[in-house]
Amino acid sequence: MASRTFSRSLRSVAKSTVAPAVQRRSLTVAARVARPTLTASSRAAAAAQQTRGYKLIDFDGKGTVEKVHERSEWPAEKLLSYFKDQTFALIGYGSQGYGQGLNLRDNGLNVIIGVRKDGASWKAAQEDGWVPGETLFDVDEAINKGDIIMNLLSDAAQSETWPRIKPLITKGKTLYFSHGFSVVFKEKTKVEVPEDVDVILVAPKGSGRTVRSLFKEGRGINSSFAVWQDVTGNAQEKATAIGVAIGSGYLYETTFEKEVYSDLYGERGCLMGGIHGMFLAQYEVLRERGHSASEAFNETVEEATQSLYPLIGKYGMDYMYDACSTTARRGALDWSPKFKAVLKPLFNDLYDSVKNGTETQRSLDFNSQSDYRAKFEEELQQIRDLEIWKAGKEVRKLRPENQ
Numbered sequence: 001m002a003s004r005t006f007s008r009s010l011r012s013v014a015k016s017t018v019a020p021a022v023q024r025r026s027l028t029v030a031a032r033v034a035r036p037t038l039t040a041s042s043r044a045a046a047a048a049q050q051t052r053g054y055k056l057i058d059f060d061g062k063g064t065v066e067k068v069h070e071r072s073e074w075p076a077e078k079l080l081s082y083f084k085d086q087t088f089a090l091i092g093y094g095s096q097g098y099g100q101g102l103n104l105r106d107n108g109l110n111v112i113i114g115v116r117k118d119g120a121s122w123k124a125a126q127e128d129g130w131v132p133g134e135t136l137f138d139v140d141e142a143i144n145k146g147d148i149i150m151n152l153l154s155d156a157a158q159s160e161t162w163p164r165i166k167p168l169i170t171k172g173k174t175l176y177f178s179h180g181f182s183v184v185f186k187e188k189t190k191v192e193v194p195e196d197v198d199v200i201l202v203a204p205k206g207s208g209r210t211v212r213s214l215f216k217e218g219r220g221i222n223s224s225f226a227v228w229q230d231v232t233g234n235a236q237e238k239a240t241a242i243g244v245a246i247g248s249g250y251l252y253e254t255t256f257e258k259e260v261y262s263d264l265y266g267e268r269g270c271l272m273g274g275i276h277g278m279f280l281a282q283y284e285v286l287r288e289r290g291h292s293a294s295e296a297f298n299e300t301v302e303e304a305t306q307s308l309y310p311l312i313g314k315y316g317m318d319y320m321y322d323a324c325s326t327t328a329r330r331g332a333l334d335w336s337p338k339f340k341a342v343l344k345p346l347f348n349d350l351y352d353s354v355k356n357g358t359e360t361q362r363s364l365d366f367n368s369q370s371d372y373r374a375k376f377e378e379e380l381q382q383i384r385d386l387e388i389w390k391a392g393k394e395v396r397k398l399r400p401e402n403q
């Protein structure tokens with residue numbers, strides 16, 4: 001699917017400053033829509049709270065006000081002063097440990113890493129400049145030295161190591177997670193938090209690699225934050241400060257429960273599992289109906305990721321429809337409800353499977369096996385060996401920037 005209309009639209013975007021204008025306008029509109037549905041007292045409360053530095057935004061346009069904290073609330077000097085006597089102990093150096101740890105370090109905060117000495121992370125951390133005995137320790141030693149204990153082990157490892165770790169998290173320390181998984185599903189994970197520490201969460205909405213790359217570009221990932229236990233009375237403030245310190249551009253408020261349900265649901269659905277399933281189904285039908293591999297890949301993945309999805313990301317779904325040919329948009333508008341009708345029951349099954357703990361159990365069972373990395377690698381190899389992704393590799397080579 002391609003059209004002159006589409007190319008014209010793209011050209012006009014490139015020529016004008018439509019992008020920021022559209023974004024600014026939609027924010028203004030959101031604010032205007034919100035006002036009539038707010039009561040006088042909620043407007044007054046909103047105004048008072050605005051002065052404390054966060055924004056109240058009516059995302060659903062129905063007067064449901066949500067609180068959003070922005071990076072500007074925590075300028076560098078304020079962060080340095082707030083955390084001047086605190087040591088961040090990041091336990092685990094996977095994707096999030098890498099992104100959050102390096103960002104904290106670049107923000108000038110006191111950071112140490114704790115990982116097992118014989119693991120892949122110990123080596124990876126050294127390659128990133130963490131020094132054994134100075135800023136790199138085994139897990140127990142790092143927790144003993146730290147004030148803010150950031151548990152960024154894999155979710156399965158959080159459960160497995162908890163009996164050893166829990167006694168080390170003593171009064172005065174803060175316990176931090178990037179997922180509600182361990183705490184919310186405590187019947188399965190056995191992660192019962194100590195009663196005398198603040199327990200908070202900041203969950204970046206993306207891979208730790210993106211947490212890092214956006215920070216380096218001067219941008220910021222969007223994250224959610226939540227408080228599970230507030231013994232000091234400062235847990236919320238601390239969570240937002242840490243959120244900014246690890247590289248968030250803005251943070252929206254949630255609960256541990258909502259975070260884990262939405263996260264497990266989203267990644268199994270549109271973010272990863274669902275989209276992969278849809279790509280495979282579409283590609284296979286094209287191939288079975290006699291289309292070449294290059295055509296099937298281009299019409300399924302390449303055009304999506306290179307042309308259309310970036311438009312949705314930048315300007316919204318309506319803009320993407322508007323940027324396409326009349327033929328394309330008519331068909332897409334007609335078929336979208338059919339896909340929704342077929343898929344919605346599956347999404348409901350998925351949500352049930354998340355909420356009743358089935359997904360948690362599956363993750364714990366698989367990822368706590370000693371050979372989980374090797375087994376995962378086998379599955380990745382099966383994906384690499386699929387015709388669609390082999391075709392993708394060849395298609396990517398043809399992009400002019402890859403020549």
Ligand SMILES: NC(=O)c1ccc[n+]([C@@H]2O[C@H](COP(=O)([O-])OP(=O)(O)OC[C@H]3O[C@@H](n4cnc5c(N)ncnc54)[C@H](OP(=O)(O)O)[C@@H]3O)[C@@H](O)[C@H]2O)c1
Nearest residue numbers: 092093094095096119120121152153154157178179206207
């Ligand atoms: N990745 C994401 O996109 C993302 C996004 C938001 C939130 N989160 C959350 O952030 C947290 C960390 O996730 P992640 O993706 O960064 O890490 P991960 O890849 O899930 O976990 C990696 C870390 O866990 C350690 N580990 C695994 N088994 C262990 C064991 N038995 N004993 C000690 N250490 C063990 C690994 O050390 P070795 O190298 O020694 O094996 C490594 O340092 C999780 O709660 C996750 O849900 C992740």
